[in-house]
Amino acid sequence: MGRSPCCNDIRELKKGPWTPEEDDKLVSHIQTHGHGSWRALPKAAGLNRCGKSCRLRWTNYLRPDIKRGRFTEVEEDMIIKLHSVLGNKWSRIAAHLPGRTDNEIKNYWNTRLRKNLLQMGIDPVTHKPRSDLNLLANLSQLLTNPPNLGPLMNSWELNNALRVQPNVAAEVAKLHVLQHIFQILNTPNSSSSLQNLHQTMPLNMGFIPHNINLNNINISNKNTTNIPINSSSQLGFCQVPNYNQEIYQNLDTNCDKNLSNNTSYEILDENRLPSLVNISPEASTVTNQVESNTNSTNGGSCVWNSNTDELFQGWEKLLDDGTSDLWKEFIK
DNA sequence: AATAGACTCAACCGCAGTAAT
DNA sequence: CATTACTGCGGTTGAGTCTAT
Structure with a gap:
């Protein structure tokens, strides 16, 4: 019944690191005979190893098509x-x-x-912001007034928890809030996410223009989201690309399909995290209805017809913060 | 220079699905 | 159909190396 016993050889099989001699034997055997049955290979190749060990050594190290060196x-x-x-x-x-x-x-x-x-505050399992970072919800003051962080930090729960220095904590806070924004842009349910953003990130912090009507987000199509600007002083909308998991639902299949066409990288590049909305000073202050960044595969386009300084005050403040090389690098 | 701790990565272990008898 | 081997996969380990003190 069943197969014959797999191994009558009860000799002590070698374990541990492979020697160059063993590698040579394995490589030369496979090059001349192929690996065939891994179980039978060690004996045929004159190796005192189990087939499993030979297979692992070949597939993970000796195979000629293995790329060495750092990951790009x-x-x-x-x-x-x-x-x-x-x-x-x-x-x-x-x-x-x-x-x-x-x-x-x-x-x-x-x-x-x-x-x-x-x-970066991202859960490596879910690829979403770590839930334990919710303590950072009310950080507008930290973000708008970095030089005075010291006193503020005394009341910050996380500071006590982490016992970090104020300047370090400020950097962490900035990164978390930025990351929060990116993650929200990535979320399929943009409407509720933006509501959440509204609640967790006070508008006067400068990240979001306070004329955005968060109750009226228009998911115009599956690729972009239009954020309307509808105050009395500003009219227009900002169109940003959706970056969500939906796009990836069939990624595996698509990659399989496209690998043969050498286009898998292109597929992935289309789904990069969106760039920060690119809007030039000309577009924001002079020109009506100017679309920017329309040729970008991963950017969005903005249509403004009034000064957008408010929107970017927060960014500028952060960029002007000379104490934060890490921060600047992150923004870039 | 010595040491401890952190990091890297090859290799092993055990499980699950599949194939062979 | 039951049993057993084979294969591949993901998790884990531990020796060697690197780095900070």
């Missing part, structure tokens, strides 16, 4: 995006990164990318 930014980007869709399906992620093994990607994720996301 494009690869990092792909891993993060694919992980947000596929989760810990390392082999499937690796299928989209030629020359990289699932083991290598898994290691890189666990040692680098995961930590980077955590530092």
Whole structure:
């Protein structure tokens, strides 16, 4: 009944790191005979290893098509995006990164990318803002008045919790709020998300023009969101691209489809996080109905017919904050 | 220079799905 | 159909290396 016993050989099989001699034996055997049955391979190749160990050594290290060296930014980007869709399906992620093994990607994720996301306040499992950062909801004063953060920080719960220095805490706060904005732009249900933004980020902080009617967000189509400006002094709308998980629902299939056409990177690039809305001084102060950034694949377009200084006051303040190289880099 | 702690990554372990008998 | 082996995958480990003190 069933297969014959897999292994009658009870000799002690070697474990641990492979020697160059063992590598040579394995490589030369596979090059001349192919691996065939992994179970039978060690004996045929003269190796005192189990087949599983041979398979692992070959697939993760000796295979000739393995790419060595550091991950590129494009690869990092792909891993993060694919992980947000596929989760810990390392082999499937690796299928989209030629020359990289699932083991290598898994290691890189666990040692680098995961930590980077955590530092940015992003949950590496859900790829959404960490819920424990809700304490940062009322940080408008921190953001609008960084030089006086010291006294403010005394009343900040997180400061006590983290026991961080005020300037460091300010940087963390800024990053979290920015990230919060990006995540909201990424959320399919933009309307409720913007309501949430309204509640958690006071309008006078300068991030959102206070003439945006948050009750009247128009999801014009599946690719963009129109944010109307409807106060008596300003009329117009701002069209921003939606960046949401929906786009990725069929990503895996699409990537499979497009890998053969070498276009998988293009597919992914289209779904990058949106750039900050690009609006020139001319567009904001002089020209009516000027669309900017229309040629960008990942940007949006804005139509304003009045001064938008208010909207960007907060950004400028932050950019002008000379104490924050990290902050400037993040903005860029 | 010595040491401890952090980091990296190759390798192993165990499980699950599939194939063979 | 039941049993067992094979294969692939994801989680974990631990030795070696790097870095900060």
